Amino acid sequence: MSAREQRQAASDAGLSKQRVVVEAIRLADREGVDGLSMRRLAGELGAGAMSLYHYVANKEELLDAMIDIVFEEIELPPEETGWQSAMRRRAVSARQVLASHPWAIGLMESRTSPGPANLRHREAVTACLRRAGFTVLMATHANWLLDSYVYGFALQEASLPFDTADEFTNMTEDVFLPQLSPDEFPYLNESAAALVAAGYDPAEEFIFGLDLILAALEPLRASA
Amino acid sequence: MSAREQRQAASDAGLSKQRVVVEAIRLADREGVDGLSMRRLAGELGAGAMSLYHYVANKEELLDAMIDIVFEEIELPPEETGWQSAMRRRAVSARQVLASHPWAIGLMESRTSPGPANLRHREAVTACLRRAGFTVLMATHANWLLDSYVYGFALQEASLPFDTADEFTNMTEDVFLPQLSPDEFPYLNESAAALVAAGYDPAEEFIFGLDLILAALEPLRASA
DNA sequence: TCGTACAGTGTACGACGTACGGTGTACGAG
DNA sequence: CTCGTACACCGTACGTCGTACACTGTACGA
Missing domain, CATH: 1.10.357.10 (Tetracycline Repressor, domain 2)
Known part of the structure; x- marks a missing residue:
């Protein structure tokens, strides 16, 4: 348990929902939403496609998370x-x-x-x-x-x-x-x-x- | 040439861009845009998937045509x-x-x-x-x-x-x-x-x- | 030394859009 | 009546997609 937390704290190596979603946004900004596939996203993160499913239940949830990050960027x-x-x-x-x-x-x-x-x-x-x-x-x-x-x-x-x-x-x-x-x-x-x-x-x-x-x-x- | 025109005039048999696009809209209304695939649409029309490509260049063009029909429905x-x-x-x-x-x-x-x-x-x-x-x-x-x-x-x-x-x-x-x-x-x-x-x-x-x-x-x- | 837990993966399946190379049939020319 | 041509239509195949499932390796408490 503490191992995972250590991992997540280390921002460089190891995946995390945060990292996955942020990279997904970068990819969508660059290539459009049609260019965002789980395989490409995984490639961008130097991981296998299925690894992403440890951090998001499915692509829908990934998209939801991306939208929410966008809302976070808007000034209150x-x-x-x-x-x-x-x-x-x-x-x-x-x-x-x-x-x-x-x-x-x-x-x-x-x-x-x-x-x-x-x-x-x-x-x-x-x-x-x-x-x-x-x-x-x-x-x-x-x-x-x-x-x-x-x-x-x-x-x-x-x-x-x-x-x-x-x-x-x-x-x-x-x-x-x-x-x-x-x-x-x-x-x-x-x-x-x-x-x-x-x-x-x-x-x-x-x-x-x-x-x-x-x-x-x-x-x-x-x-x- | 006149044969094709006859065909198109007969609204029942034979495809036409009109018929394809209208059915696509019906399908999208019913199942959402994710449920609209070329294969399903063709099935709905009692045709093979590739037949559609005689009336629309690709799916993008189909979507464009669908949107334009929608605009036609709006009152001037x-x-x-x-x-x-x-x-x-x-x-x-x-x-x-x-x-x-x-x-x-x-x-x-x-x-x-x-x-x-x-x-x-x-x-x-x-x-x-x-x-x-x-x-x-x-x-x-x-x-x-x-x-x-x-x-x-x-x-x-x-x-x-x-x-x-x-x-x-x-x-x-x-x-x-x-x-x-x-x-x-x-x-x-x-x-x-x-x-x-x-x-x-x-x-x-x-x-x-x-x-x-x-x-x-x-x-x-x-x-x- | 082992058991367990868990991050990460390889393979496979059923969909997708669509390129390509067929069919069949209708029709004008001979 | 035959035949060439044109064209509506389709079967198959390829590369990609999301993701289910069973598998690896490694870290760690006992």
Whole structure:
């Protein structure tokens, strides 16, 4: 028993759930979630495929654990600021984290039971809203609304076929605009052209909607 | 050539891309996206697995086609009403459609090129917003915001482990509340209890956030 | 010196997507 | 009426997947 603990403490040699899950995330970041197989993951860890099953019951559990680590990376709403800036900070952090692990958002649809980090996160957000004067019901509404926006934005961002502003300009000019006939899609053409001219920044786009939602929620507080 | 057309016209015998994709959607609705394999799909159609490859280049293309059919099911914003009720109608329709094909939302992350129905939809939405007086830039913002909300809501809804209000009450009382220690998660307990008491209706929850967003967008029109 | 416990593995099975090389049948040309 | 061609369709096979199961080796208390 103490032997195992020693082993786990030694971070270099010997496997551990921690090590397995962390490496799985690295692999998924690098190769996408389709490139993550138990055999490849084991290879990456210098182990046999079946060894992984001493630390995770099956692949589903591995995926659940990966998602929960991702939630751990998201900043909790800070307590010392107003509710709006607290919510803004955690939402911005969530977007960043989800954008850096694009596979995570696609996985969420299929995982139904929230992990501990997820629960801690929800608790902290709900606490922040309640302390800011929202009723139980309003806090629920706000939660759904904000989470929907964050996840939906991340989902759309993940399905964009480019990562940088330059790539966006190139793709739009070379691929999208040519295949969008101006007769059939006049408004999309107009909007694509405007975007190329004005530049493209998902972080800015995100803030726009976020602040609009936060401002619209403000008057719904039952300010004591 | 005319032979093939005859064949395709006869809807009963003979395959066709249409028939393949429609059956694939039925299968995914029934068994989830993991239950959709080329072999099973072929079996469902009374054909051999390899026959499908005469109508779709590969499974990726099949998935793309499935998603596009789903987009076809979503109501376009009606032209004869105000922009708010037009947007509300199409958003409500989108939620309904995505809720009835829960696999679709999880697929979107991985498909990067929008199909024709998707494009038509975006064009119609953008047209509606532009005609309502939003600038090109504002229409883009509104598009991102509304789509993020709709997709994010659908994503959260799809990851709920229950479908009906009764199931929700049961799950919450029997499964969630017992495993949420009131000390560690006081606010989640409070909110779960309130939800059980008040009843649960995703459609209503959706409307709340939707109307809040629409109202917040209203003053941003450059009303001519 | 042995027994036990447990980290780690090798092999095997039934699925998967799909490349490749067939069939059969329908039809226009001779 | 025959035959070549075209094309819808399929059987088989390959490499990969998740993972059940039985096995190794080694560390350690007795």
